[in-house]
Structures are given as structure tokens and as C-alpha cells.
Amino acid sequence: IDANGIPELDQDKYDADEQVKIICLGDSAVGKSKLMERFLIDGYRPQQLSTYALTLYKYNTTIDRKAVLVDFWDTAGQERFQSMHPSYYHKAHACIMVFDVQRKITYKNLTNWYTELREYRPEIPCVVVANKIDADMKVTQRNFNFAKKQGLPLYFVSAADGTNVVKMFKETIKMAMSYKQNSSDFMDEVMRELENFELEQNKDLSLQTAQKGLKPEGSESV
Ligand SMILES: Nc1nc2c(ncn2[C@@H]2O[C@H](COP(=O)(O)OP(=O)(O)OP(=O)(O)O)[C@@H](O)[C@H]2O)c(=O)[nH]1
Numbered sequence: 238i239d240a241n242g243i244p245e246l247d248q249d250k251y252d253a254d255e256q257v258k259i260i261c262l263g264d265s266a267v268g269k270s271k272l273m274e275r276f277l278i279d280g281y282r283p284q285q286l287s288t289y290a291l292t293l294y295k296y297n298t299t300i301d302r303k304a305v306l307v308d309f310w311d312t313a314g315q316e317r318f319q320s321m322h323p324s325y326y327h328k329a330h331a332c333i334m335v336f337d338v339q340r341k342i343t344y345k346n347l348t349n350w351y352t353e354l355r356e357y358r359p360e361i362p363c364v365v366v367a368n369k370i371d372a373d374m375k376v377t378q379r380n381f382n383f384a385k386k387q388g389l390p391l392y393f394v395s396a397a398d399g400t401n402v403v404k405m406f407k408e409t410i411k412m413a414m415s416y417k418q419n420s421s422d423f424m425d426e427v428m429r430e431l432e433n434f435e436l437e438q439n440k441d442l443s444l445q446t447a448q449k450g451l452k453p454e455g456s457e458s459v
Pocket residue numbers: 263264265266267268269270271272282283284285286287288289312313314315368369370371372394395396397398
């Protein structure tokens with residue numbers, strides 16, 4: 238609590254110019270958590286440990302000289318959960334949808350994941366990730382038509398040996414950023430307006446009037 242009695246909030250959120258939320262979907266044991274581990278700590282522990290609740294990973298990076306805070310949301314893909322709680326999708330800016338190249342059913346189930354995603358987030362960028370290619374490199378020759386049919390980027394990756402993991406995450410973060418800045422999603426627009434309004438409130442009122450219609454100096458373009 239500071240001198241004005243305002244509770245101190247998450248400092249990261251003030252320091253970052255931008256904040257994006259990226260969610261991860263896919264059946265149990267396809268490697269969602271291992272991919273996060275590989276990207277965030279450049280490590281991989283092979284033991285099986287299913288995610289049973291929500292895990293939030295925070296990642297700070299710089300894109301185009303802007304500080305970006307990425308919230309990665311990871312949860313269990315287990316069948317028993319049927320569908321995700323709507324708040325999992327709420328305000329997400331991009332989605333990473335994972336399947337296991339060794340188990341056909343996880344590929345088939347992408348359709349279900351994708352349908353649910355689009356119910357909540359009709360427009361966010363989504364990438365399809367074929368994981369565990371270390372187990373059988375030949376799969377990269379195969380056609381996984383789901384991605385092509387939906388017009389989604391497809392990445393062949395391995396959380397075990399790291400193939401394409403950094404590339405996939407970095408490109409997804411960029412897509413999330415550009416979605417946040419350009420989206421026509423109505424609720425997102427409202428949220429952006431509110432964010433700008435809060436920023437503007439700190440500025441001199443007369444200055445605001447004088448600059449009406451102009452972008453205030455130093456503000457982020459939206
Ligand atoms: N060979 C191989 N095994 C992997 C790879 N990625 C994950 N695995 C294994 O697959 C199993 C499941 O990985 P997790 O990351 O826990 O899967 P998950 O998608 O998070 O599963 P839930 O949390 O239950 O939804 C683990 O035993 C991992 O070691 C990979 O790239 N190659």
C-alpha cells in the first residue's frame with residue numbers, strides 16, 4: 238500500500254508497454270506444458286505430470302523496442318474437463334493449439350478445440366502445432382490438412398529437443414501483438430478505449446482539448 242492508500246499492483250504491468258494473453262489448447266499429454274517449459278526455461282523434464290489446474294506463465298520480452306509482457310495460460314486438456322471455462326478464453330489475443338503426431342486422436346480432436354475457441358474468440362490468431370516430431374521425423378512429410386483447410390499456420394516442433402519451439406512462440410507473440418493493435422473485435426475496442434481513457438485522465442485537460450482528434454504525444458498507436 239503506498240502513501241495514497243492505493244494498493245500496489247503488479248509492477249510488471251506498469252513497466253510493460255504492452256500486455257498480451259496467449260492461451261494453449263489441446264488434448265491431455267500432447268505436450269502443452271512441456272512446450273512452455275522448453276520455451277521459458279529452455280529446459281525439459283521428461284516425466285509425465287498432467288496439469289490439473291490453471292498454470293500462468295509470465296514472459297517479458299522486447300518487440301520493436303517495446304516492452305511486452307506475455308501471459309501464457311496453460312491448463313489440462315483432459316477429456317474429463319469437457320470444455321474450458323469461458324474465462325480461459327476471455328480477452329485472449331492468440332491461441333496455440335497442440336496435437337501429438339504420434340496419436341491420431343489428438344489430431345482429430347483439433348476440430349473440437351477449434352470450434353470451442355471460435356465460439357468465444359472468433360477472430361484471434363491461432364497456430365496449429367504438431368508436437369513430438371523427435372519421435373518420428375518422417376511425420377513432417379505428412380499432410381495435416383486441418384491447418385491448411387482453416388487457413389492456420391502449422392509448425393512441426395519438438396519440446397523434447399527444442400526444434401522450432403522458439404520460432405513458434407516468437408511468431409505467435411507477434412501475431413498476438415498485431416491482433417491487439419488492429420483487431421476489430423468490438424469488446425477489444427471497448428477495452429482499448431478504456432485503457433486510453435485512463436491514460437488521458439492523467440493529462441492536462443486543456444491540452445487534451447487543444448489536441449482533440451490528434452494523437453497525444455508519446456501515446457501508443459492503436
Ligand atoms: N518424445 C517426446 N515426448 C514429449 C514431447 N513433449 C512432451 N512429451 C511427453 O509427453 C508427455 C505429456 O507432456 P505434457 O507437457 O505434460 O502434456 P500436456 O499437454 O501439458 O498434458 P495435460 O497437462 O494433461 O493437458 C510427457 O511425458 C512428456 O515428456 C516431445 O516433444 N517429444
